[in-house]
Amino acid sequence: MREQLRQLGWPVLSGVLAALVIMGWFPEQLGLGGRSSMQQEAVSGPGSYAGAVSYASPAVANLYSTKMVSEPIHPLYADPALRHFFGDSLPQQRRLESSLGSAVIMSSEGYLLTNNHVIAGAEQIIVALKDGRETLGRIIGTDPETDLAVLKIDLPDLPAISTGKSDLARIGDVALAIGNPFGVGQTVTMGIISATGRNQLGINTYEDFIQTDAAINPGNSGGALVDASGRLLGINTAIFSRSGGSQGIGFAIPVKLALSVMESIIEHGQVIRGWLGLEVQALTPELAETFGLSQRDGILVAGVLRGGPAANAGLLPGDIILSIAGQAAVNGRSSMNQVAKMRPGEQMTMEVLRQGEVQLLQAEVGVRPLITGPQQ
Numbered sequence: 001m002r003e004q005l006r007q008l009g010w011p012v013l014s015g016v017l018a019a020l021v022i023m024g025w026f027p028e029q030l031g032l033g034g035r036s037s038m039q040q041e042a043v044s045g046p047g048s049y050a051g052a053v054s055y056a057s058p059a060v061a062n063l064y065s066t067k068m069v070s071e072p073i074h075p076l077y078a079d080p081a082l083r084h085f086f087g088d089s090l091p092q093q094r095r096l097e098s099s100l101g102s103a104v105i106m107s108s109e110g111y112l113l114t115n116n117h118v119i120a121g122a123e124q125i126i127v128a129l130k131d132g133r134e135t136l137g138r139i140i141g142t143d144p145e146t147d148l149a150v151l152k153i154d155l156p157d158l159p160a161i162s163t164g165k166s167d168l169a170r171i172g173d174v175a176l177a178i179g180n181p182f183g184v185g186q187t188v189t190m191g192i193i194s195a196t197g198r199n200q201l202g203i204n205t206y207e208d209f210i211q212t213d214a215a216i217n218p219g220n221s222g223g224a225l226v227d228a229s230g231r232l233l234g235i236n237t238a239i240f241s242r243s244g245g246s247q248g249i250g251f252a253i254p255v256k257l258a259l260s261v262m263e264s265i266i267e268h269g270q271v272i273r274g275w276l277g278l279e280v281q282a283l284t285p286e287l288a289e290t291f292g293l294s295q296r297d298g299i300l301v302a303g304v305l306r307g308g309p310a311a312n313a314g315l316l317p318g319d320i321i322l323s324i325a326g327q328a329a330v331n332g333r334s335s336m337n338q339v340a341k342m343r344p345g346e347q348m349t350m351e352v353l354r355q356g357e358v359q360l361l362q363a364e365v366g367v368r369p370l371i372t373g374p375q376q
Helices: 002-025 037-044 050-059 080-089 255-268 285-290 332-340
Strands: 060-072 092-105 111-114 124-128 134-136 138-143 148-152 174-179 187-198 209-212 224-226 232-239 250-254 278-282 299-304 320-324 347-354 357-364
Touching (some): 050 060, 050 174, 050 224, 092 232, 174 209, 174 232, 250 255, 278 332, 320 332
Antiparallel strands (some): 060 124, 111 148, 138 148, 174 224, 187 209, 209 250, 224 232, 278 299, 299 320
16 A cells, blocks of 8 residues: 555656646636736836837927127136226127027927026027927026026927826836937936935025936936826936036926926916015024024024015014924925915914014015025
């Protein structure tokens, strides 16, 4: 009996091993189901982004702008000592300067978004579409504080880009940058979203950047950052580089912010922002100790504009703002952005710590003047 079992053991074991192999390699043949396409894509990713590129790239245009600049006829005339004595009376010559950039067609009516620094001071802007058409673009309005500008072109059958939801972008999502780097023509580079909500970089007054490692080079400014489906996530605007070339750290203005700026420029000719007229700074542990405070949260009022909304509300230098309109004042940058989003004329409450006592001040939000300083 034992000998018979020994003879049957090897065939049974071989059959079990064969069944396991078949189940692993051909599960669908046995009705067990295999890896879903979503699981396979999560492991290997799509083999091509050609569909996304063909969907988005027709709406990305190349910009060629020109302006006249004045410069000394001879380098000697640029000497600071000579300019100190002769001022602007030294001989100068005018030269035509060209610059490159990109823009995104946002609507079939011909409105385009680009960076303000791409077209600043331009006397002529040539917009070149991917389909070969070229036309002159005119500036509708600019917003230097976000480095955005709105252009208008008059051509039929314009391909407008489809917009995505930049506030839902996640770190690790695939991102494609489309633009005109170095003037070589439309180019696509791929990477991922490295970070969201980047600020305090000193690039713009209002910063809320999407960071990406998709290669962005000079000429890409104003171009599109799109997702893996070809929907616009942001307007490429800057790179962090020690050499002037791409080093894997690029920044794009989220499309949600860009759209609000564009709509305001088209409707009002400029961006209308809320304003209080005060200057703040972070409440560091050293400053808190200097003021004899155990309080570590809030922002310190460093200055108040005479006759401004904050002054009219009774705010004083040395006050510590704890909250604005019910939202905790974590740092000056976030609080500045919060007030800027408010509607001028709107009433709001500030919770303020003054000489150890908490006070509530009512302020009417004003209209931010066109300045470039860090005030709020």
